[in-house]
Amino acid sequence: MIKLNDEQLKAVNNINGPMLVLAGAGSGKTRVIISRIINMLKKGISQSSILALTFTNKAANEMSTRIKQIYKKKLPKLTICTFHSFGVKILKNEIDKLGYKKNFCIYDTTDKQSLIKETAKELEYKLEEMNYYNMSYLFSQIKTNRVEWDPFTEQYKKLFVEYQHNLKVYNSVDFDDLILLPIKIFTEHPDVLKKYKDRYKYFLVDEFQDTSEIQYHLIKSLAEDCRNICAVGDDDQSIYSWRGACFDNIINFEIDFNEFKEVRLEQNYRSTDKILLAANELISKNQNRKPKKLWTNKNKGELLKIILPENEKHEGQIIAERVKSILMKNKILYKDFGILVRANSLTRSIEEALLTENLPYKVSGGMSFFQRKEVKDIVAYLRVIANPDDDVNLLRIINLPHRGLGKKTIEQLTIIARKKSCSLFSSATAAVLASDSPLSNKITQALDEFVSLINYYRTKMLSGKGMGKSLLSLIEHIDYWAYLLSEYKKANVAKWKYMNTENLVNSLAEYEKDPDNLNPNLFEYLNRISLFSREENDENKNNDRINLMTIHSAKGLEFNTVFIAGVEKDIIPHARSLEENENNIEEERRLFYVAITRAKKRLYILSCKSRNKRGKVEETLPSQFLEDIPDNLFEFIDTDDVMTSEDAVSSFGQLKDMFKK
DNA sequence: CGTCTCCAGGTTTTT
DNA sequence: CCTGGAGACG
Numbered sequence: 001m002i003k004l005n006d007e008q009l010k011a012v013n014n015i016n017g018p019m020l021v022l023a024g025a026g027s028g029k030t031r032v033i034i035s036r037i038i039n040m041l042k043k044g045i046s047q048s049s050i051l052a053l054t055f056t057n058k059a060a061n062e063m064s065t066r067i068k069q070i071y072k073k074k075l076p077k078l079t080i081c082t083f084h085s086f087g088v089k090i091l092k093n094e095i096d097k098l099g100y101k102k103n104f105c106i107y108d109t110t111d112k113q114s115l116i117k118e119t120a121k122e123l124e125y126k127l128e129e130m131n132y133y134n135m136s137y138l139f140s141q142i143k144t145n146r147v148e149w150d151p152f153t154e155q156y157k158k159l160f161v162e163y164q165h166n167l168k169v170y171n172s173v174d175f176d177d178l179i180l181l182p183i184k185i186f187t188e189h190p191d192v193l194k195k196y197k198d199r200y201k202y203f204l205v206d207e208f209q210d211t212s213e214i215q216y217h218l219i220k221s222l223a224e225d226c227r228n229i230c231a232v233g234d235d236d237q238s239i240y241s242w243r244g245a246c247f248d249n250i251i252n253f254e255i256d257f258n259e260f261k262e263v264r265l266e267q268n269y270r271s272t273d274k275i276l277l278a279a280n281e282l283i284s285k286n287q288n289r290k291p292k293k294l295w296t297n298k299n300k301g302e303l304l305k306i307i308l309p310e311n312e313k314h315e316g317q318i319i320a321e322r323v324k325s326i327l328m329k330n331k332i333l334y335k336d337f338g339i340l341v342r343a344n345s346l347t348r349s350i351e352e353a354l355l356t357e358n359l360p361y362k363v364s365g366g367m368s369f370f371q372r373k374e375v376k377d378i379v380a381y382l383r384v385i386a387n388p389d390d391d392v393n394l395l396r397i398i399n400l401p402h403r404g405l406g407k408k409t410i411e412q413l414t415i416i417a418r419k420k421s422c423s424l425f426s427s428a429t430a431a432v433l434a435s436d437s438p439l440s441n442k443i444t445q446a447l448d449e450f451v452s453l454i455n456y457y458r459t460k461m462l463s464g465k466g467m468g469k470s471l472l473s474l475i476e477h478i479d480y481w482a483y484l485l486s487e488y489k490k491a492n493v494a495k496w497k498y499m500n501t502e503n504l505v506n507s508l509a510e511y512e513k514d515p516d517n518l519n520p521n522l523f524e525y526l527n528r529i530s531l532f533s534r535e536e537n538d539e540n541k542n543n544d545r546i547n548l549m550t551i552h553s554a555k556g557l558e559f560n561t562v563f564i565a566g567v568e569k570d571i572i573p574h575a576r577s578l579e580e581n582e583n584n585i586e587e588e589r590r591l592f593y594v595a596i597t598r599a600k601k602r603l604y605i606l607s608c609k610s611r612n613k614r615g616k617v618e619e620t621l622p623s624q625f626l627e628d629i630p631d632n633l634f635e636f637i638d639t640d641d642v643m644t645s646e647d648a649v650s651s652f653g654q655l656k657d658m659f660k661k
Numbered sequence: 662c663g664t665c666t667c668c669a670g671g672t673t674t675t676t
Numbered sequence: 677c678c679t680g681g682a683g684a685c686g
Contacts (some may be wrong), residue, residue, distance in 0.1 A: 056676080086674050109675085133671095175676055243675065343673050373679090399663090406663045443662095529676065552674045574673055591674080614672080616679075 015631030018257030026270025087178035212244035272301020316353025338559030406655035468509025
C-alpha cells in the first residue's frame with residue numbers, strides 16, 4: 001500500500017464527522033483522497049453511500065481508475081464525478097418534479113448566447129449596445145446570487161426573465177441550472193431530498209477552494225445530517241473566482257460543521273527546493289491568504305531557468321529544442337513534459353514548432369472537438385431529434401444545408417409559435433398541416449420535408465439501436481459533404497471537417513457498444529458530451545505525448561519538466577483580468593503559483609521580447625511576477641543553449657532595464 | 662425571398 | 677485569423 005506521513009494518515013483514518021484538509025500544492029492530496037476512500041471500503045462502508053466530487057471529469061476519471069486498480073474489485077455504485085455530472089444524475093431522475101420533460105437538453109456557453117440573442121431579437125432589444133458574452137456572464141451571476149440588479153443592468157431584467165422562460169419552453173437547462181435545479185427540487189420536495197440523504201452518507205469534496213456558493217449549498221443540504229464530510233482544498237490554488245468559486249466556503253464550512261477536525265498537509269513531495277522556494281516567495285506576496293509554508297527535503301535542485309526568445313515562433317523552437325536535448329540526457333518520456341500557457345490562443349505557435357520537430361504532443365482544453373462548427377452542426381441535429389422543442393438547435397439546422405427556409409419563413413413560424421406559445425418545431429408541424437398557412441407552396445413543401453426528416457430519424461434513433469449507423473445515414477441524407485464543399489473553398493479543409501463528423505459517428509457508435517453504459521440512449525449520450533468540453537484522450541491510444549495546455553487545465557497535474565510560455569506583461573497577469581478588477585492581481589498570482597508548482601524537477605520560464613498580436617508585432621515586457629522571485633533562484637539561459645556568464649549579466653541587466661521602462 | 666460576398670470587429674480562464 | 681452580420685444580387 002501507499003506510504004503516508006502522520007498528517008496524511010490522520011486525513012485517511014478519521015472517516016466519521018466533518019474534516020477539513022488544507023493540502024498545499026504537491027502534498028500528496030490525491031494519494032490521501034484515494035487512500036481514504038479505499039480505507040472506507042475496507043471498513044465495510046457500502047460503495048453506494050460514498051459520493052466524491054471533483055472539479056473536472058479528468059480528475060474524476062483518474063481517481064476512479066486508480067481506486068479500482070488498487071482495490072481490484074469492480075465498483076459500479078461508487079460515485080466519483082463532478083458537481084455538474086452529479087447534478088445531471090439527479091435531474092435525470094427528478095426533473096419532472098419541476099415540470100420539465102426527461103429529455104431535457106443542456107445548453108453550453110454558445111447555445112446560451114444564441115438563446116440570449118434570439119430572445120433579445122424577440123423583445124426588440126437594441127442589439128448593438130449588447131455584448132452577448134457579458135450578458136451571459138451577468139445572467140449567470142444573477143442566477144447564482146452573486147450580484148443583484150443595479151441601475152445599469154436593470155434594463156436587462158426583462159430579457160433575463162424571458163431567457164429563463166424560453167429555456168423552460170425549450171425544455172433546456174444551462175450549466176447553472178445543473179446545480180440550481182437540484183437545489184430547487186430538494187427544497188420543494190423534502191421526500192426527494194430524504195431519498196438522497198438515505199443513500200449518501202459519506203461525502204468528499206476535492207478542490208474545495210473552487211466550489212461555488214451554490215455547489216456548497218447543494219452538498220451541505222445532503223451532508224448536514226450525517227456530517228461525514230471531508231473537504232480538501234488549498235486557498236492558494238483558487239483560480240476560478242470568475243466562475244463563482246468562493247473560498248469563503250472554507251470559512252462557511254468551519255461554521256456549518258463546527259465540530260470539524262483540521263489536517264494540514266505542508267510537506268511537498270513533488271518539487272525540488274528551488275522550485276518550491278520560488279513558489280513560496282511568489283505566493284507570500286498575496287495579502288489575502290492563510291499563512292503557510294510548504295517544505296521539502298529534496299535539496300540541491302536545479303535553478304529555475306529563464307529564457308527570453310525573440311518572438312513566439314522562436315519561443316516554440318526553443319521549447320522543442322530543449323525537450324529534445326533533455327530527452328537525450330535523461331531517462332524520461334514525452335509525457336513527463338508539460339508546456340503551460342495562460343490562454344488557449346498561445347498554444348498555436350508552440351504546436352507548430354512541435355509539429356516541425358516531429359515531437360508528439362496533445363493539447364487539452366481549447367476548442368474542443370464538440371465545439372467545432374461541423375460537430376456542433378451534426379450534434380444540433382441529434383439534439384433536435386432528441387428534443388424537438390429545442391429552438392436554439394432547430395434554428396441552427398433548419399436551413400443547414402440550404403433548404404430555402406430563410407429569415408422570412410422563420411419569422412412567420414415564430415409568430416405562430418408565439419401565438420400558441422409553443423416551440424418552433426410544433427409551429428412548423430402545424431404550418432405544414434394547416435390549410436390556411438401563410439406560407440407558399442414551395443416553402444410548405446420544404447418545411448414538410450424537414451419535419452419528416454426529423455420525425456423519421458427520431459423514430460429510428462429513439463429505438464436505441466444502431467444509433468451510429470442512423471447518424472451516418474442522416475449525414476449522408478442531408479448531403480453534409482456537399483454543404484461543406486460549398487462552404488469551404490479548400491477541399492482539404494472540407495475533408496478534415498467531414499472527418500470530424502465521422503469521428504462523431506464513431507464516438508456515438510463506441511458509446512453504444514461500451515458495456516459500461518448500461519442503457520445506452522441518445523439523451524444520455526447528449527448529456528454526456530455537453531459536460532465533456534475537453535477531449536478525453538483514449539486511454540488505449542499512444543499516451544506518451546508532451547502535454548500542452550492552459551494553466552487552468554493543468555491544475556491537479558504534475559510534470560517532471562515544465563515550460564511556462566508567454567510569461568509576459570499583459571498575459572500573466574492577464575490585462576483583461578486586471579481591467580475587470582484590480583484585485584484580480586491576487587488570483588493571477590495564484591495562477592502563476594499553480595503553474596510553477598506543477599514542476600517536479602525542472603522549470604523553464606519563457607518571456608518573449610516581442611509577440612504577434614492580431615497580425616501586428618508588438619514589443620513585450622516580462623511579467624511583473626518575475627520580480628517576486630528572488631534572483632538567486634534562477635539563471636538566464638541563452639537562446640543558443642549554453643551561455644557565458646557575461647551574457648548572463650547582460651541579459652539580466654536587460655530584464656531589469658525592461659522593468660524600469 | 663433566399664443566397665452570396667465582403668467587411669468589420671473581437672479573441673482569458675471552463676463545467 | 678475566424679466568425680457573424682449587413683447589404684447587394686439573383
